[in-house]
Amino acid sequence: MVKLTQRLGGLVLRFAAFCAALGAVIAMITSRERSSFFVLSLVARYSDLAAFKYFVIANAIVSVYSFLVLFLPKESLLWKFVVVLDLMVTMLLTSSLSAAVAVAQVGKRGNANAGWLPICGQVPRFCDQITGALIAGLVALILYVFLLIFSIHSVVDPFLLRKS
């Protein structure tokens, strides 16, 4: 009985993480806004900034990985490998989220010392959608941290709950 709820919990967590990562990718890809300033026209796209491109790629990798692990059979020997892969994926998620937040913060507040002006005043809808994508990325990260501890628990049984 413990094993069934354990496996079910792991599946639910992983499916939720898959949805969150996929949502982050979609939200960022569809963010695009054109703003006109007299005769100048500024088009803001996620691909203008390298950190956002990295965010999209990293979250796409994470969602594909989550989808594949959802279908891993229970008795497979690959579950021990899944623990290390989960750690690598979590590191990928933190790094992409952290880079995107750092660059988005410059876009929102600017950097007075470097002479960089904020761009969110001109393209507010773009900024809101980027914020939504970053929040989805954060949710995926938190779920993956839980999944990491969960994977270790189900592979190693460190609290010796299972009777052998």
Next chain:
Amino acid sequence: MPGEKILLAGGAIKSWKLLFGLRIFAFMATLVAAIVMSLNRETKTFVVATIGTIPIKATLTAKFQHTPAFVFFVIANVMVSFHNLLMIALQIFGRKLENKGFRLLSVAILDMLNATLISAAANAAAFMAELGKNGNKHAKWNKICDRFAIYCDHGAGALIAAFAGVILMLLISAVSISRILLNSK
């Protein structure tokens, strides 16, 4: 008792020397990254305008505190190097009690959390440095590395050390997890 046959003399588990060596390197790498980035500072005088024949000069300073990502970088590297120092001390002085209680599990979880922390810090600083080096013509942000070359060079050195720390922390986490697996067989 599980794990008895892979205990070395003195009570340590088999991969003790490997983990110890990796931790020493990770401690040094993250400490170097923190120190180099926190001492990163360059002051330069520029001619901003010329009135007639008199040039008007302004003194500008590039400090690491100007960028929040670099502040996070310094703090995270200090935290990870402190974690490695603590684990080294634990390994030296707690050599006999390695497989008692939750010690192996807590060391592995702490290693994993610190690995994610250092990867986040190194990556955020790397993308901000790329922004400073290349600028961004869509957002009309000028590059700053052509004027503050020494600042950029020191920052690049700190980043390289931090990325070495990222790889080392990943290896340390993998070894810590495999120690739990070895111990529970």
